[in-house]
Structure formats: structure tokens, C-alpha cells
Amino acid sequence: MHSSVIQISKSALKNNIDIIKSLISKSVTLSSVIKGNAYGHSIAQMVPLLQEFNVNHFSVYSSFEAKKAFEVAKKDFTILIMGDINCNDEDWIIDNGIDFFVFNLARLKQMLSKAMKKKQVLNIHIEIETGMNRTGFNQKDWNDVIQLVKTHKEFIKVKGLCTHFAGAESLNNYVRVKQQQIVFNKAIKFFKSHEIIAEKIHCSCSASVLAFPTKNYDMVRVGILQYGLWPSRESFIKYISKYNIDKNPLKPVLSWKSYIMDVKLVSKGEFIGYGSSFLAENETKVASVPIGYGYGYSRSLSNLGRVIINNNRYSVIGTINMNMLLIDISSSDSIAINDEVILIGSSTDLDIPLSSFCNNTDQLNYEVLSRIDKDIPRIITI
Numbered sequence: 001m002h003s004s005v006i007q008i009s010k011s012a013l014k015n016n017i018d019i020i021k022s023l024i025s026k027s028v029t030l031s032s033v034i035k036g037n038a039y040g041h042s043i044a045q046m047v048p049l050l051q052e053f054n055v056n057h058f059s060v061y062s063s064f065e066a067k068k069a070f071e072v073a074k075k076d077f078t079i080l081i082m083g084d085i086n087c088n089d090e091d092w093i094i095d096n097g098i099d100f101f102v103f104n105l106a107r108l109k110q111m112l113s114k115a116m117k118k119k120q121v122l123n124i125h126i127e128i129e130t131g132m133n134r135t136g137f138n139q140k141d142w143n144d145v146i147q148l149v150k151t152h153k154e155f156i157k158v159k160g161l162c163t164h165f166a167g168a169e170s171l172n173n174y175v176r177v178k179q180q181q182i183v184f185n186k187a188i189k190f191f192k193s194h195e196i197i198a199e200k201i202h203c204s205c206s207a208s209v210l211a212f213p214t215k216n217y218d219m220v221r222v223g224i225l226q227y228g229l230w231p232s233r234e235s236f237i238k239y240i241s242k243y244n245i246d247k248n249p250l251k252p253v254l255s256w257k258s259y260i261m262d263v264k265l266v267s268k269g270e271f272i273g274y275g276s277s278f279l280a281e282n283e284t285k286v287a288s289v290p291i292g293y294g295y296g297y298s299r300s301l302s303n304l305g306r307v308i309i310n311n312n313r314y315s316v317i318g319t320i321n322m323n324m325l326l327i328d329i330s331s332s333d334s335i336a337i338n339d340e341v342i343l344i345g346s347s348t349d350l351d352i353p354l355s356s357f358c359n360n361t362d363q364l365n366y367e368v369l370s371r372i373d374k375d376i377p378r379i380i381t382i
């Protein structure tokens with residue numbers, strides 16, 4: 001048994017998918033972004049669950065993740081690789097009809113020659129460079145892409161024309177994103193005028209679904225919202241003021257729980273844990289929990305983290321260790337070894353939201369989630 005467990009709430013996921021669907025029109029495909037081990041929720045658990053809610057399009061980062069999704073997906077699904085294809089996975093991608101972003105002509109030609117030998121079709125999404133300057137075809141390359149596609153029509157299916165915005169979650173980037181939209185529009189027109197009709201035009205991540213709802217085109221690639229979290233605090237505040245609601249409509253899908261490993265008394269005047277960051281100013285009852293930064297509980301929560309035990313909140317004291325953290329339970333008479341410790345999630349009356357990790361440290365919720373140890377078992381709850 002692992003020293004902690006991750007719970008995945010099915011009803012929370014359903015709630016969030018319903019909200020996302022209400023934000024996009026019926027004709028728009030929802031591609032569920034499950035990169036980073038489904039933002040820490042586990043690809044193996046999330047894909048079948050999402051399929052139960054009629055989500056059958058999955059976007060991953062790499063061919064490695066595509067294989068993980070492929071293993072668990074049930075019929076009528078599409079897997080789209082938005083980033084890295086390891087050279088050794090090219091045949092697998094072609095043989096299994098996996099969709100993928102193309103952003104490099106030499107690579108496309110290499111895969112095309114393989115596909116031609118196999119008499120198979122490449123399912124490509126042409127990624128346009130619009131200003132993020134990460135990957136994507138610059139305008140000067142558009143013609144070459146078009147010529148290649150046109151001369152190999154029977155081996156290339158243009159499943160998508162797409163781009164990604166450089167920070168739609170913050171008004172700070174508004175001008176830049178607007179400029180990206182102009183370039184993307186230009187690309188759409190250009191490819192169309194050269195008779196390259198992509199099956200799906202797509203550019204929206206969670207933040208752009210919220211900020212630019214009229215610019216979803218044929219598909220949206222949504223990650224963070226489906227897990228019940230906001231792309232940024234700003235996008236949350238904008239949403240609740242726009243719809244005039246006072247409660248967060250999203251429900252976090254993930255909870256993280258461990259247990260008390262040991263309890264002991266520490267005398268007044270002693271330091272607790274490594275170094276001298278926590279001094280017991282009084283006699284202190286210390287409980288140890290078998291969770292540390294090695295499992296993704298960030299070291300920057302040293303002396304800052306909070307946990308819930310028996311419906312009460314307690315503070316993390318001292319530095320977070322690789323496999324252990326300590327909490328001050330002096331105020332409790334009843335806590336015993338093996339009692340449940342909620343690291344992320346809620347009890348009857350209290351809540352430790354993942355966002356509290358981000359308020360106390362400079363981590364993104366994306367970062368906290370994707371760093372949670374893959375070996376911790378994920379269990380589906382209602």
C-alpha cells in the first residue's frame with residue numbers, strides 16, 4: 001500500500017464537463033486535455049471516466065502519453081498529440097491513426113514517406129505560428145506546407161488547423177493574444193484560398209473559452225477547467241462577475257489523503273525537523289505524516305501548509321522532508337495514529353483547496369497537480 005491516496009470525484013467531473021459544454025456551442029468538439037498524466041489525475045483513470053460522459057477526443061503532449069491513453073480508450077475515440085513524437089513511435093502513430101500537430105516540414109516529409117510505404121494516411125493538424133514562438137509554421141512556410149499536402153492528398157488528411165495562445169488567462173497579454181488571433185485568421189483564409197480545408201479549426205484552451213467564447217471555431221482543447229480549477233485567479237473573478245454569481249461553479253475533481261504515522265511530544269525550546277526553521281515555543285504535540293516533496297507536496301509549503309484531521313485544521317511545522325511532514329496537533333486530545341489526514345480536499349466543514357498551495361507559494365495549480373507522484377493510487381469516488 002502507498003502512504004497516500006488520490007480520490008477522483010466522478011460527480012465533480014460531470015459537473016465541470018456540463019459547465020464547459022454550456023460555454024461552447026453544440027457543434028464545437030470538446031477535446032479533453034490529458035497531458036501531464038491528466039494534470040496528475042491519471043490518464044488511465046480519466047479516459048474511461050470521460051468517455052462515460054461522452055467525451056471521446058483526447059489531447060496529449062507526447063507519443064508516450066498517447067500510448068497510455070490508447071491502452072485504456074474504448075472504441076470511437078481520437079487521440080491528438082500536441083507536441084513531441086519520439087522517433088521510435090512514428091510507426092505506431094501511423095499504424096493506429098493517431099492525430100498529431102505538425103510544425104516542422106522535414107519531420108512531416110519523413111513521416112509521409114513512412115506512411116506512403118505502408119499505404120497509410122497521416123492525420124495531421126497544421127500548427128500555425130501566431131506569436132507564441134514555441135512551435136508552429138511561420139507564414140513563409142505556409143506555401144511549402146500547402147504544396148506538400150496537395151501533392152500527397154491520398155496520404156495526408158488535414159484533420160486540423162490550429163494554434164495556441166501565449167497567456168489568454170491574463171489581461172496582461174490581451175494585446176499579444178489579439179495579435180495572435182489576427183495572424184490565425186489570416187492563416188485560416190490563406191489555407192482556405194489554397195483549397196486546404198481542415199476538418200477542424202481550433203485554438204482555444206480553457207482561458208480562451210472563457211475570454212473569447214466567439215472564437216472557438218470547431219473544437220476547443222480544454223484542460224484545467226474540467227479538473228475543476230481556473231486557469232488563473234483573474235479568469236475566475238471575471239467569470240463570476242460576468243455571470244453575476246457568488247459561488248465557484250466548478251468542483252475540484254481531485255482530493256489527496258494520507259494518515260498519521262506517529263505522534264510524539266516535543267519539549268519547549270527544541271527545534272523541530274531539519275535545521276532551525278521551527279522552534280517549539282511551548283511543549284508541542286507533533287504528528288508525522290508520510291508525505292513529502294518526493295510525492296509532490298512542495299517543499300515551499302514548509303511552515304506554511306495546512307491539513308485537515310477529524311474536521312479540524314492543523315499547521316505544517318518545520319521543513320517538508322522528502323517523504324515526511326510534521327504537523328502541530330497540540331490543540332487536539334483525540335488525534336491518533338492512522339487517523340486520516342486531508343492534504344487537498346474537504347471534510348464536513350472545512351476545505352483545503354489546491355489553490356491555497358498556490359497562494360502560499362508561487363506555483364501554478366497546473367504545476368502542483370502535474371507533479372503529484374504517479375505511483376500514488378487514484379481511486380474513483382462518487
Ligand SMILES: *Cc1c(COP(=O)(O)O)cnc(C)c1O
Nearest residue numbers: 033082164205206221222223224
Ligand atoms: C495545455 C494545453 C491546452 C489546455 O490548456 P488549459 O489551460 O489546461 O485548458 C490547450 N492547448 C495546448 C496546446 C496545450 O498545451
